[in-house]
Amino acid sequence: MKNKDIDQDSSNAGIGDRLRAERQRLGYMQADFGAAVGVSKTTQFNYEAGDRTPDARYLRKAAALGLDLLHVVMGTRDDSSADRYIRVPALEAQTQGGTAPLKEDGAPYEASGLCFGKDWLEARQLSAPQLSVVTVRGSSMESVLFDGDQVLVDQQDRRPRSGFVYVLRQGEELLVKYCQMLPGGILRVTSANPSFAAYDVDLAHTTELEVIGRVVASLHEW
Known part of the structure; x- marks a missing residue:
């Protein structure tokens, strides 16, 4: 169980780092991006810190803003997104x-x-x-x-x-x-x-x- 928790924390941290990088690439401040996808600044902060995992509804709205979902979730860049x-x-x-x-x-x-x-x-x-x-x-x-x-x-x-x-x-x-x-x-x-x-x-x-x-x-x- 301990190893599973460590793996989960590591996975969330990676997603959070890539989520932050994508938000910055799109030109949004943290609070503005959260508002655009329907979450608070605190929730957005927690997602980027790896303390919470974004749900499907959040990711769908984020993708509509130009977020590269494949990159955020899998770490692989979607070259067609541009x-x-x-x-x-x-x-x-x-x-x-x-x-x-x-x-x-x-x-x-x-x-x-x-x-x-x-x-x-x-x-x-x-x-x-x-x-x-x-x-x-x-x-x-x-x-x-x-x-x-x-x-x-x-x-x-x-x-x-x-x-x-x-x-x-x-x-x-x-x-x-x-x-x-x-x-x-x-x-x-x-x-x-x-x-x-x-x-x-x-x-x-x-x-x-x-x-x-x-x-x-x-x-x-x-």
Whole structure:
């Protein structure tokens, strides 16, 4: 029995190490990956530490994020997995109280990005070259999006429509907000959190605001 326990511990540790490496390859923080597959940060930590073994439901959801299951479970790399997934670049965003880091030319820095299944993107008619991932910062969209949430942004859809969430660049900030076009070229910018007042921007008289794209999915949906 003792030898069996040692073998089991060794097996779990190997799976945990490979699980951690795969999560990092996909560009997820530990808490974010756990949330995406429906477990707590503590459970994710225990899986990676080898203290617990992931169940089938967890592994199925992890595979949908781009995790190489064959590698995690067996230690053998699935060379075909790269053909089924594509990396979407990430941009750092803050919804309030600060500015995102910018390059010398004023463009936001790209982070490592996240991997998405090509089938998942095609089913939603999303073109990978036009997508980016944004991490929400702040509380202005609470009840819909929360601090630390990651959202997928379609940069092809830049014409604001009522009821949809968009990523905006205003000056040196990236904002995640509800947007609506009003008569006369006025853009109304609204937060989900009622503590933040709505405001209007006259697009004809400013070059300080740009619609980056529409939020088409959040961390909880992929």
